[in-house]
Structures are given as C-alpha cells and as structure tokens.
Amino acid sequence: MIDFSCDYNCGCAPEILAALTCANGAQHATYGFDSYSAAAKEKIRAAIGNPGADVYFLVGGTQTNATVLSSILAPWEGVLSAASGHIAVHEAGAVEATGHKVLTLEADAYGKLSPGTIASWLESFFADGTHPHMVRPGAVYLSHPTEYGGLYTAAELRVIRALCDEYGLRLFLDGARLAYVLAARGTDVDLPLLGELCDVFYIGGTKCGALCGEAVVFRRPQPCFFPAHKQRGALLAKGYLLGLQFDALFTDDLYLRLGAQAIDCAMALREGLRARGVSFFPESNSNQQFPVLTAEQLAKLKGRIGFEVWRSFPDGSALVRLCTSWRTTKAEVEAVFAALDS
C-alpha cells in the first residue's frame, strides 16, 4: 500500500543516512558542542541572514513547543493559539504541564489566526477591567503551515509582529513542516523573514527529511535556553546526531529541495483530483491536501492508498487528508489516480 497518511512515517533523506553512516565510527563532543552542530548552526544563521541568531537542536515537536514556550513565558502568562492549534489539541497538555494556559482563539477555515482576530482579542482583554484576574497573554503561537495546510503571508506576519510589539508579546512560530512552506507556490515567506519577525521559531526536521530533530532559532542570544532545555529533558547527549542532520539539510539546499519534491507531488495530486471533479476543504498549497471524496472514491482507494479520514458525512463521503512528503514520487501520485480511475 502506498501511504499518504502522514509525513513522519519513514526514515531520512539518503544524504543524511550517508552522513550518519560516515560519522558512526568517530567520537564526537557531547551535548551539542560537536563540529557538526557548529557547522549546522552557522549554515542556519547564514540562511536566515542573522549572524546573531541562537540555534538549538531538539528532538521532536511537542518537546520543542513546550520547552520553548516555558522558557519565554512568565509564570502568569499564557500563549495565544488557534483553537485547532497543535499545542491546544494534540500535545496531551504539554504546555499546561509546564504551568501555562493555552488561550484559544477561533481560527479561520485554514486554521490560521487572522491578525484581526488577535487584535480584537487583545483589545477586549485589556479593556476588561477584571483582566488582572485572568491569564495574561505572553506570546502568540502560530503554526506555519497550520494543521489545515494554511499559509501565512508576509503581510499577515508583519501585522502580527506589530501587534506583539504593541502589547509586549513574543512571537513563536512552529515550523514542524517548514520545508513544505518554503517551497509552496506563491508564498512570500522565507527564512530571513521568519528570522526577522519571530522571537523564536523552529525549522522542522522530523517531517521534512530528517530522522528526527527540530532546529530552534532565537532572534537574539538566549544562553539560558541551555539549562532550560536540559531541564525539560530536551538536550540530547549525542547532540551530533541532530547537528549532523541539519548540517546535511542545509548543505546544497537539501532542505529546500526536499520541500519542493513534496510540494510538486502535492500540487500534482491536487490537479489530478480537481480534474476528477474533487473539491477540497480547505484548499491547501501545502503538502497536506484535504479532498472530499465520495463513497465510491473511498472504496476504490481502500487497501491501495493510505490516508486519514478527518470527517465522515452521512452520504458516505468523507473529508480526508493526503500527505505528500520529501520522499513521495510522481509515480505514487499517479497510483492514486489509477486507483480512482479503476
């Protein structure tokens, strides 16, 4: 079965496996002080265009979200998130376990927090005379792309940054699938922009070609993040394992190329499905596609193509998610069409 059900169910790009193999025989400095990590940090700083950025490598997304947020929030502060945001729904309360409330706002159909929604929430909050008895907003959490494949525009991010400045909030962007965003058609968001606008964001590895790992980028030096991530169990003893992977990902544009492969396949998938009359909800320019398939179509895919059902409808149709990834091939996309046309 060809599996489009998620983008974190396979290993890593061949370049990374080769580097791992090559490094396996040697001894490396521990806790992120190895030469691979140093090189990877340098390459990431260069890609962002900010030589003063501080970079740390963590293992996974939930760990990263909770560790970063707990390090940038005061105890009485919470984080604004889309109600459908990963930290609000699918992290088993990891942020709350560090003592912070996730303050949820309604997202749009694409899972995005609109600047207007944030602005009016903040305005209402501070207009409410009882707000000192409420959880003070300390940060905005965005995922880019969102859980529904939504992409922020540069203009939207600039307005959100301005709101953060106005109200004294930090801006944190979850880039678990960032490779696919950077390669998306028509996006005007790139790494330098994120490095400029976000107090902290991360470049996802786990879902974007690495075995595992997320590169956390702080706009300014953040030396206290060392004990902070050690304390949360997020400091890998063999830090070279993560540094090596990001070193490979940021060599010869591998990260961008892996993202482009997934997006090319996702766009081909979208075109082919559209040509077969399929509608999408929502439309997505990311590697995640959300077609609504008829009962008949679902039956044809069954057992041949793996996907996730997100919502079932009374007539037997369903909203499903098909994920491409850096390792998806055009042939696999064609296999979807073949199944539907059979």
Next chain:
Amino acid sequence: MIDFSCDYNCGCAPEILAALTCANGAQHATYGFDSYSAAAKEKIRAAIGNPGADVYFLVGGTQTNATVLSSILAPWEGVLSAASGHIAVHEAGAVEATGHKVLTLEADAYGKLSPGTIASWLESFFADGTHPHMVRPGAVYLSHPTEYGGLYTAAELRVIRALCDEYGLRLFLDGARLAYVLAARGTDVDLPLLGELCDVFYIGGTKCGALCGEAVVFRRPQPCFFPAHKQRGALLAKGYLLGLQFDALFTDDLYLRLGAQAIDCAMALREGLRARGVSFFPESNSNQQFPVLTAEQLAKLKGRIGFEVWRSFPDGSALVRLCTSWRTTKAEVEAVFAALDS
C-alpha cells in the same frame, strides 16, 4: 586522541546502523505502534521473563527519569536518591520542574544508597511528628551502576524492595549503563531480577550501543504512561527508530555482548593500571574506572588519551575517570599503558 572521557560520544553498533539503513526506505506505523517496537517489546519481556511487563521507548536519560518519576509520584510525594545521584545533581532540576522534591541521602563511597541508610531515614521520617508538613517519600531512585561505578547486589536490592513494600514506596532503577552492569564480574543482578524487584526500571541504549534510546520497563501494565510521556514531550513521532534499535540490541544477545566488550576492556585497564601501582577510588567493576594518577602520569597521558578529571590534589595528582564502552578495543587500552610507560 583515544577518548576515554565518556561512553556517549560515538554512534551505534554496526548491527543497529545496518538495521536503520535497511529500514530507511520503508514506511512505518507512528508513535511506537510499528512492528520493530512490537518485536523489541516482546524480546525484552522474554529477557525479563515477565510477559505482563509494559515497555516504552524514550529518547534519553534525563527525559526518562523525569517522565517516569512524575508519572508514578503523587503531587505531594518526593523521591529518595543518593545525594550524588544523577537526578539530584546533573539534570538541571528536571524532577523538580515536574513539581517533585528529590530527597537526598548520603551515599557510600561507591555512590550506592545502602539499605540501612534508606531504612533509618524512613524510620526517622515517620517517627518525626511533623512529617505531614514534609515531603512524603513516594519512590526510591537507584542508579545501577551508580555515578561512581557502584553495583548493587541482589541481596541489597531485595532488602530495598522489602523496604519499599513496607513503606508503600515504588522502586525505580536508572539503568542508563545497564549493559555494563549485566556483564560485570561477579554480579548476581540480571534482567529477570530487575523485572521482579523494580516497579519500573530502564535499559539504557544511549550509552550502551544505540544511537539513542532508553527502554522503560514497568512490572505491570501502565496504560496511562502513554499520555504521560506524550505530555512530557517524550513520545517520539517515529517510534520505529527506537524500537528498531532495541530490537537489534535484544537479538542474538547483542546487548550483553556489547556490555561484555566494555567490561573486558575496563578490567584489562584496571589490571594494567594496578600493575603500574595505580590506586583506585573507588574500586569499580563497571565500565567506569576511577584511578588516582600522579602528576607525571597525567602529563604522559595528556594529548594522547582523553579522560575526565574529577578531583585535583595539591601535589598535582588527580582522581580521573576513564570510561570504556561497547566500542572500546583492547588496542586502545594498550595505548593507555604505552603512554604511561613512555
């Protein structure tokens, strides 16, 4: 330079690298529901001789200690540990960050908590009329081997287990270096015994031949550990990465063989140093050796052999730590001697 400074500065056993390479092309069920993890759990249960044991794979030691302890302690409970224990000293307050106090007891010269020390502490605690105002002991934390290479005997562990039963405590054993314990000369502690006596313990991978990973073994089914470790950011999305490694480690006794290699080298190192008149403090049967070297000896090793200085003395001598590991060779041990004899 031949580096004996620690046992987590290199990659993994060739068998594991081969398995990783082999699995890289395929898609695997996520979050530990893959076939490798299932096989590894089965093999571990068999090695322990407890078909009802519940096994989870986590990434690293600090993460494992904090995640396990916070899942088995009530909010008002703390954990008893040697004052020199890893959770008490070198985890940046990870246990406290989950809300629990580490209650420290003086260890012996080998870093061990003697049953007598535990017994008299517990007796004193409950004899103190103010104890309801104090942190109630909820678990005993042992590391085996200890930070100083100390090994518990089966008899000691049985007494500690009995104390836990008497006072309603859970017994948790940190086996980050367990491979080296299982292979130690003269030990009567094996996996079935740990599975019988500990409420929960872990089988270290990071320091014992894996790239990373610790196998947490609960004596009884512990379904709530799934959300518990997800919440602490300790659930790896690509769980197969860990399952695969433990599957390899528990195939054809690889784990025991890797341990034996380290111990053989450590014993050879000890013999050779002894033959050169070196004393040890403390004596260790584990892969960590703690010789006291003279200023002259230190000078000879400098630049040729890597090691950690644990304490410097006024006369220029020092207590140092030399770690062997699964990948140490007899030739490397000979190189130490050659340096000393030069």
Next chain:
Amino acid sequence: MIDFSCDYNCGCAPEILAALTCANGAQHATYGFDSYSAAAKEKIRAAIGNPGADVYFLVGGTQTNATVLSSILAPWEGVLSAASGHIAVHEAGAVEATGHKVLTLEADAYGKLSPGTIASWLESFFADGTHPHMVRPGAVYLSHPTEYGGLYTAAELRVIRALCDEYGLRLFLDGARLAYVLAARGTDVDLPLLGELCDVFYIGGTKCGALCGEAVVFRRPQPCFFPAHKQRGALLAKGYLLGLQFDALFTDDLYLRLGAQAIDCAMALREGLRARGVSFFPESNSNQQFPVLTAEQLAKLKGRIGFEVWRSFPDGSALVRLCTSWRTTKAEVEAVFAALDS
C-alpha cells in the same frame, strides 16, 4: 452608597465576630487540630448525613479550586468546565499553574453545563482515535450557582454523576455561594445530595457570612489532602480561625438563615424590578440578579446604588449584576426602587 456590586465586600455575621472575640484570649491547637475545627467538621458531617466524609478548611475560592483539583487529577488529566466557569476565566490560570488543562465546554445561558453537553463531549472524545494524544478528562467542575446564577437540579446532578461513573471521572462542585443555593426558591438540591453525588465539593464561607474560608468536603477519607494542601500554601497555621467560623455557621442553622436572607432580598429585588418592567438575562433564582436597565434607569441609580456593569449596549442600556448577600436588608432593596422611581 448602597453597594450591590458583590457579595464579598463586607465582614462577617455577628455570631462569627462574637465567637472570634470570645476565642481571642485563648490558645488553640494549630493546623486545624483545634476543638473548633473538630466541632465544625462534626456538624458538617451531620448536615450532609455522611459520617465518613472528610472535611478540610481552606481560606479562599481560587486556592480551593486549584488545590482540590491538583490533588484529584493525574498529571495527564484535565478538568471539564463551562467556558464561563470561574476556573476557566477568572483565576489567573491557577489550575494550569498546577499542570492541568481546563477543558472548556459551552455552557447554556445560565452558565450551566448541561448533562447532554458533557455526554456528547465525552462520547466524541473517546470516539476520536487520536485521543491518547489529547488531555484526558479526569474530573467535571461545576459551580453551583454558576457565574450567571444558574442552579442545577437534582436530576441534572444525578445524570452528571452517572456520566462521571461511566467514564471514570471525579465530580467536583464549587459551592463558593452555596448558602444562596440552598435557600433558593424551588431548588431540590441540598447538602446531603451534594455529599452523596460529589466526590468533593465545598461550602463557601467567604461570600456567605464568614470573614473568609471554604469548607472542602470529600465523600470518602482523603488523608493525603493534608500534605496536598500544605504544599499549596493552603493550610492555615491558625486553623481555629476557620474552624470557629464554620462551627458558628453550622450552629442553629446560621448558614441557612444567612442564605435565606440574601435570597429573600434577591427575590424582592427581582419582583420589584419586574414590576417596573425590567427584564432579566438570564433569569436567576440566586442572590445574583442580572437585570437589563435602560440608560435612564442607569442614570437614576448612579451614585446611589453600587452594581457591576456586565455588558453595555449601543442604546445606552446595560446588563448589570446586582448581588444581595447575607447582610442585605429589605430597606436596601427598597432604596433601589426609590432610586428608580425618583
């Protein structure tokens, strides 16, 4: 100015002040082991009809909510609450600060969580295959009366109890204004029923005639609550201060009489306002009344009668809250009418 703005802005019932004065010269056992506390606990157990109930006295509401919830939830569990519930909105994240998520459900117009809402939420939660990655519900939090003066019926509470049993949840009822509920017209909820249905609830003192204090009642012995509330800073050194107050409140039905006074005044207020054509949103049988007053009416009250504005409308009218309390007099109610009729 006659102040109806809240029910916790004055001292205590004369009987309590007399008792405090009387006890002031003597020495009392500390930490709740005094004779007043013992007597108060006995009287509360008798009022509930459960000799096995365990009673603790805490100082205030937010402290009680966070302390109780953190003592009955597993780390990975959250608490279901109305989105408008006090713990969800106005406690500055006290529950989250103990590591637990408040899972919010939409309440009805009275601020009540309907059994149907809870049931369908639970059904959906467990039907969602990804729920092990979500915060597991561990308890239901109800406030009775709600923030909007809503009262649960015995039948509703029984259904919610049955849901808790079905899904393994604990039921916790916040009775900060319980005196006013017990005296409400037409209610069929009394102390024995709460003692039967709730795993734990509290009998509010602060808002119901005491200087301060909340009596927490566990259905079953809960010895661990002693260290639990000590740890949260919620154990009063001079416990007799709280015991004495509840001893007085549960002597000669003082608690019920104080509640009845507030309700009598609230009902008189409601009738008088109704007679003047005022509508309420929502209708309330509690001591909190929520009339919608016209701009003209608001102007007439201004400077004479204190109240809280909850929502202002474009035409100058407003939804306001008028609170009666145990010390409100009929003359004060008449003063509202006089102001409106002036």
Next chain:
Amino acid sequence: MIDFSCDYNCGCAPEILAALTCANGAQHATYGFDSYSAAAKEKIRAAIGNPGADVYFLVGGTQTNATVLSSILAPWEGVLSAASGHIAVHEAGAVEATGHKVLTLEADAYGKLSPGTIASWLESFFADGTHPHMVRPGAVYLSHPTEYGGLYTAAELRVIRALCDEYGLRLFLDGARLAYVLAARGTDVDLPLLGELCDVFYIGGTKCGALCGEAVVFRRPQPCFFPAHKQRGALLAKGYLLGLQFDALFTDDLYLRLGAQAIDCAMALREGLRARGVSFFPESNSNQQFPVLTAEQLAKLKGRIGFEVWRSFPDGSALVRLCTSWRTTKAEVEAVFAALDS
C-alpha cells in the same frame, strides 16, 4: 496549662480585634484595593523609608514563600537555603511544587547561612564545568530569625547582598517572626536596612500579633506580582482583612511594641533558666529559647508548661523549645520558674 509551645496558637492583639470589629459593619473595596490596605502600605513604606517599595498582603508563610520565589525565579533557577530552612524542610515541597529546586547549604549552629558558606558554594558552582547541567542559583533565601533563633547582623546581610549582586541573585528574607528580631537585644538590623538590602522580604503578621497575614515588600515596583499571587491562590478576596491588620500593626509602633513584649519575656526566661544552671543550645536572642532540661526538670514542667521537645538524649534530658510571643506575660515566665523550683 501555660503554653510556650509555639507563637501562632492564639488570636490577635486587642487593637486589631477592635479594628476588625469596627470595620465589620461596612463595605470595603475588594482584592486589596480598600482604604485600609492603602493606609497600611503607606505606613510600611514610611517605616522602611522607601516610597517606591511595592507592598502586598498574603495570608500565611508557606504560601508567601512559594508565591514570592516562583515569581522571582526563572524556570531553570533554584533558591539557596540553609538545609534547616523552613522552605527546605517544613513546607511539604511547596517551592518544588512550583518547579524550583531548593539548593541546600549547611547552616551554622544558629541555623544561619554564613556569607562565607554562600560565597564558597557559588565559587565552586561556577568553577564546575558541568554547571550548565545543574540547577542555576537564582536567589538566596534567609529566615531572620532562623528556625533556631539565629539573627543576622547588618554586616552579614551586606556581604550576602554583595554576593547576590556579584552573581546575579535576588535576596529574599523570610520575616515570619520579624517583630521579634526588630526588638532583639543588640541587633543592628532594622526595617530600613531590610528594605535597602533585600529584593523582597516579608513582615510576619501571623506569628507577631495578627490573626493572620504577611506583608510582602518588594524594593522596586512589581506589578506582575498581582497576577502572580492571584494565580497561586494567594490573593484574598476580602483584602481589607489583611490591610486592616497591618494598618493597626504599623500604627503607634504596635508592631515594635508587640515584639518587645515577647523579647522582654524571652530574655527574662533565659536569665531565670540560666540562674538555675540551664544551658542553651544554641543561645538565642530571639523569642525562641532552646534550653537543655534535665529529666527532673522536664518532669516538673510536665502538665504545667507547654513546650516542644526537639531532641531527647539517652540520660532523659532533652533539648526543648520555649516560645514567647507578643501575648506572653512576665507572670507566665514566672510560672515556669515556679514549676522548676517546686
């Protein structure tokens, strides 16, 4: 029986009871915004001589310690304390429950942390290359007087302050028994000095003449402490209850007079015991006296005088604690002598 067993087992000074009685009939602004609190804060600022100090009123000591510390420490920071300090021993892990480790140092015989001990601990800590893996010290906690009646000198406090400045630590002083310190013979520590040297300290009410309450004084404005203490359940709804008490305590030097009464009695007690050949361990200038009584003396006191036994010796003698308080009379002290002489 005349009870010298502790200093928090009775009510409040008559002046406070009178003020409470007087205020009982009126309505007061809530949450500390009442006129009593405003007046009390003004008087405390004047007593300290720092018009910019920020003052908050909390209910009890454990609550205050945990709330203050959690508001001034970063997540990865701990607090230095004497191993015998209240936060380290008798607060059921309240500080750890907020996520912070209590880093314990050996105190001297008086329970004091010597500046030298602090200095050498800090020097060793930062000299240890592994310190980024350890809990970083963020504050120093002193209790004045200590658990053993020890008093810091102005010179000692100045050195500790200098150490805090040198290492970037905050200085927090627990003044639960501060009235007794201010009145101690020969002390050169007064309120202005504490206000100058401590980032934050508190003026104890519970043990020093109030029903309950501690006045927390920050050297500089600390607006975030409002949500911080609300979040920890430490904001009293009827804040006037605390403000009123401190208003009374800081009117006409009541606080100092209450302290002096206790100290006069303690000194008389000490002299009388000394005259009877009793030795003390340690010597104390505070309201707590620690005589070592013979078996015969203990027998004579039994049933007549209440006290706490801190340590029993094989020969039947014991180290006991006798506490005087603001309400102790010379006649009560004489009663001790009469019992011993009987």
